[in-house]
Amino acid sequence: MTRPFDVAIAGAGPAGAACALRLARAGFSVALIDQREFPREKLCGEYVNLGAIRELQDLQLAANLRPRAHPLEGMRLYAHGETAAFKLPSEAWSLSRAVLDADVRDAAIAAGAHPLTGRVRQLRVGASEIEIEWHDPAGDAHTLRARYLAGADGMHSAVARLCNLTVSETERRFALGAHYRGVKLDRWIEMYASAHEYLALNPMGGESANAVFVLQKDRLARSRTALGQELGVFSRHVSSGRRPIDGAAFANSYQATGPLAHRTAHPAMKRVLLVGDAAAFVDPFTGQGVFLALAGARDAAAAFARALGHAHAEHAAWRDYAAAVMERVAERRRIAAMMKLMLGVRFATRRAAAAMRKRPGDFTFLIEAVSGNAAAYNSLELATAVGKVLR
Ligand SMILES: Cc1cc2nc3c(=O)[nH]c(=O)nc-3n(C[C@H](O)[C@H](O)[C@H](O)COP(=O)(O)OP(=O)(O)OC[C@H]3O[C@@H](n4cnc5c(N)ncnc54)[C@H](O)[C@@H]3O)c2cc1C
Known part of the structure; x- marks a missing residue:
């Protein structure tokens, strides 16, 4: 019988492919399975913020992507008859997801990840490995064995559903x-x-x-x-x-x-980690998703490496992974909620527009947060900044 892969990864979007790339570079055996052929389009605003660019730099992919990206200078917002414009304080791109996702996946394959085309349909979690049933495009069923599985299969994650981790939502x-x-x-x-x-x-x-x-x-x-x-x-x-x-x-x-929502009870369970949108979807309004996917992939790869390195490390590695992901998602959800309040509620929009004209400096913090400048980000400061804007 052949040896199981160290890690199987369902979904080769930014979360799955970046996780595969990190693990393959570290010398682990990785299967990377996606239901689609690549390059493929992905519905997305294609705004790549500074946080995502930093993650791509860390993966040594940014220099090669930059010439194919369109540099962005600013954002104009229109709501309830009010307008506001601000310059982006740091580097940001618009970049086709067909290009971005294919580059990360190609790098993972070049580093040794084994690509498969098919849809994950069933899971069987055993004492020392996990068995994954997947169906190829012709509909034929296959089985894959791995020590661990990353569910990086996006907003409507089959892995999260099969693990009973999906929480129902009312979003319409x-x-x-x-x-x-x-x-x-x-x-x-x-x-x-x-x-x-x-x-x-x-x-x-x-x-x-x-x-x-x-x-x-x-x-x-x-x-x-x-x-x-x-x-x-x-x-x-x-x-x-x-x-x-x-x-x-x-x-x-x-x-x-759609619907544009996905929550999970927890991003980790025995032998499985959920990564990127599969772990938690954040309202796309502020364009944080690619950053979250790449940052989550970094944490997931570290957790898998820890669990594969030490027989009893899974529990602690999963606990630390879940804490990091839930904190980052909660922060980004707060940014999205604040922006939604300021642009969705007429009264708040008027207040914010007036504040922007009189005290543009009050917005610096919010703009930094939306731009993905993690160094300048802290949730308490964000709430204070919004309070100042709406006072
Ligand atoms: C309308 C909209 C606009 C957005 N705009 C932005 C933006 O401007 N900037 C930004 O940063 N983020 C944006 N986002 C969010 C961003 O697209 C996601 O957060 C990001 O794609 C998450 O990456 P991922 O790898 O987790 O999932 P995905 O990119 O969705 O990749 C998941 C992969 O899993 C595969 N898959 C699914 N099911 C299975 C299965 N059963 N078996 C095998 N493979 C499977 C899919 O084919 C896909 O390739 C937007 C999202 C939406 C919906």
Whole structure:
């Protein structure tokens, strides 16, 4: 019988591929399985913040990615008739996820990770290893054995569900997005928000923009033609006519996902760690997901290495991993909640816009937090900063 892999990883997005890369470089045997062929598109605003760039630097991938990324200079926010613009204080990119995800996965494979194409369907957790049943694109079933498993299979994680770790959510918003031609944005992101929905535009070079709509489910449950009209109406309304998106053109080529929520009771259980969105999904409004995926992958790889190195280290390694992930996710959820409050509630938006005109310095901390400048980040300071803005 062949030896089990040290770690099998379900999902080769940034979380799974970065975890595979770190483990393979450290000399562990890794199977990296994804249901999709790569390169593949992934619905995402494609905003890569400083925290994510630092993680890519640590993986020695940033220098090679930078020439294919579009540098960003600032963000313009529009909500309830108010506008605010701020320069990004540090390096940030817009970068196609087809490019980013393929680069991280290619590096993992070059370092020795074994790639497989198929969907994880069943798990059997044993005393000293885990058996993973996966189905290839033709529908044939296969079995893979590993000492440990990383569930890095995204927002609707099958691994989390199979481990009974998924907590039900009431979220009703869905997202759809595409690269859209005919919008010139220079190097500025634009966000148009209403109470519960928004349109985000991210420059992708020339007249191409990444356009993401986050909308209530009812709007999306329409025929393709009616959806095209609805997107046109929504984009005109939410941007006060500034950014009319031709909904018909958009609706011909979009990707969609939702509902936009995923929580787990815990990111770790016997022989399994959940990583990236599979562990916890953060509202995409502030674009923290790629950073969280890469940072979680760093912690998960360290936890696996610890457990593989010492027979009784799993318990402590899992405990430390869970604590680090839950703290980081809680912080980023607080940032997202604060931004949602300031842009989603008319009264708060007016207060914040007035404060921005009079005391722009009060916003420095919030801007640093959204930009992913971890060195400047602390939740208590963030709450104080928001209090100052809304006083
Ligand atoms: C609308 C929207 C906009 C966003 N905008 C931004 C943004 O601008 N900036 C930012 O930083 N973040 C953004 N995010 C969040 C970001 O996309 C995610 O946080 C990030 O992709 C998480 O990476 P991951 O590797 O955990 O999961 P994913 O990137 O989702 O990768 C999971 C992988 O698992 C595979 N998979 C799924 N199920 C199985 C299975 N059963 N078996 C095998 N493989 C499987 C999938 O094919 C996929 O390749 C956005 C998210 C959404 C929904």
